[in-house]
Amino acid sequence: MLQVGDNIGIVGGGQLGRMLAISAGKLGFKTVILDPQPNPPAFEFSDQHIIAAYDDADALKKLASLTKVITYEFENVPVEAFDTLSDNTPVHPNTKALATSQDRVTEKSFFNNLGIETAPWFDIILPQMLDRALKESGGKGILKTRRFGYDGKGQCRVDVSKPETVAEAKKLSQETPCILEGFIDFVREISIIAARSVDGTIETFDIAENVHRDGILHTSTVPANITEKTREQAISIAHKTLTELNYIGIMGIEFFVNPDGNLLVNEFAPRVHNSGHWTEAACTVSQFEQHIRAVVGIPIAKATRHSDCVMENLIGDDMDRVPEILSHSDTMLHLYGKAETRAGRKMGHFTKITPKTS
Ligand code: AMP
Numbered sequence: 420m421l422q423v424g425d426n427i428g429i430v431g432g433g434q435l436g437r438m439l440a441i442s443a444g445k446l447g448f449k450t451v452i453l454d455p456q457p458n459p460p461a462f463e464f465s466d467q468h469i470i471a472a473y474d475d476a477d478a479l480k481k482l483a484s485l486t487k488v489i490t491y492e493f494e495n496v497p498v499e500a501f502d503t504l505s506d507n508t509p510v511h512p513n514t515k516a517l518a519t520s521q522d523r524v525t526e527k528s529f530f531n532n533l534g535i536e537t538a539p540w541f542d543i544i545l546p547q548m549l550d551r552a553l554k555e556s557g558g559k560g561i562l563k564t565r566r567f568g569y570d571g572k573g574q575c576r577v578d579v580s581k582p583e584t585v586a587e588a589k590k591l592s593q594e595t596p597c598i599l600e601g602f603i604d605f606v607r608e609i610s611i612i613a614a615r616s617v618d619g620t621i622e623t624f625d626i627a628e629n630v631h632r633d634g635i636l637h638t639s640t641v642p643a644n645i646t647e648k649t650r651e652q653a654i655s656i657a658h659k660t661l662t663e664l665n666y667i668g669i670m671g672i673e674f675f676v677n678p679d680g681n682l683l684v685n686e687f688a689p690r691v692h693n694s695g696h697w698t699e700a701a702c703t704v705s706q707f708e709q710h711i712r713a714v715v716g717i718p719i720a721k722a723t724r725h726s727d728c729v730m731e732n733l734i735g736d737d738m739d740r741v742p743e744i745l746s747h748s749d750t751m752l753h754l755y756g757k758a759e760t761r762a763g764r765k766m767g768h769f770t771k772i773t774p775k776t777s
Pocket residue numbers: 538561563568569570571572600601602603604608631634673685686
């Protein structure tokens with residue numbers, strides 16, 4: 420267990436690292452943040468920082484020498500880089516969780532081996548495997564790169580009745596190993612944010628209903644419009660996943676809800692998650708504080724929600740809406756301090772709260 424005043428290492432200085440650093444500070448811990456950029460959002464709130472590539476072994480060793488525990492905001496850190504550290508300075512969540520999440524084949528196999536359903540998927544090692552996979556998935560699907568995809572990047576929708584989409588998919592599959600996922604006609608998308616502590620205690624936040632635009636999260640609404648059975652299924656999947664991985668920290672798991680209410684796992688993130696940002700406004704503990712509690716080894720809190728809410732991301736020019744958002748007293752604004760506004764860039768979010776209905 421860390422003591423007040425001890426240093427926590429955070430790999431990645433984006434908005435998630437920033438919000439983790441703020442929460443660490445509120446609990447009395449100090450942070451050392453590693454990021455390749457000279458002035459990323461999180462440095463403003465960190466006590467020390469290291470400017471270096473995520474896979475710079477010497478920089479990671481320096482981070483480990485300065486800190487009692489290392490965590491990360493970004494799951495594409497090379498596992499090998501962390502593996503050399505974990506003997507002396509623990510890395511939470513562990514590298515098994517990190518490796519599982521980094522490759523869509525490993526991730527889907529992990530869930531399927533636990534008896535947890537995902538979209539049907541085909542490993543596309545060679546471009547010529549695409550035609551057969553498309554035939555087997557009814558002529559429609561989504562081709563996704565096995566690694567390094569985020570916010571809808573590294574993927575394309577394929578429909579055999581539109582030859583240009585097949586050509587685009589062939590091109591992507593020539594460039595890098597991919598998977599083809601069958602196209603799911605879901606009724607809604609939901610996610611669960613769950614925490615597991617060093618002693619194995621699990622706490623889950625209430626389930627959010629998510630709407631994406633252009634592959635990027637647009638809104639998260641809580642409570643989600645789902646049945647009790649669906650809710651219990653999501654919680655049970657979260658417990659199974661965290662326990663199986665011997666996980667410490669916060670995890671976000673995203674699901675598709677089928678018309679019959681049954682869940683398919685889309686993916687999981689071994690870190691705090693955009694669809695959990697609402698927790699800072701509508702719960703007694705935020706996902707960021709809960710993550711810090713878990714990784715430093717202090718008890719995690721009851722994840723109690725006191726309000727209904729809708730969280731919306733501010734992307735690119737949405738920044739023009741800030742003055743209007745500030746005029747609402749029921750709305751909590753959180754900006755990430757990014758100097759430059761760019762199309763598609765997450766600049767902040769806001770959460771409107773209303774009295775709790777269920
Ligand atoms: P991902 O990056 O895999 O989370 O995908 C981004 C978004 O694309 C998801 O949140 C869904 O809205 C959509 N999507 C991804 N996979 C599928 C699928 N197999 N079927 C239908 N929609 C999907």
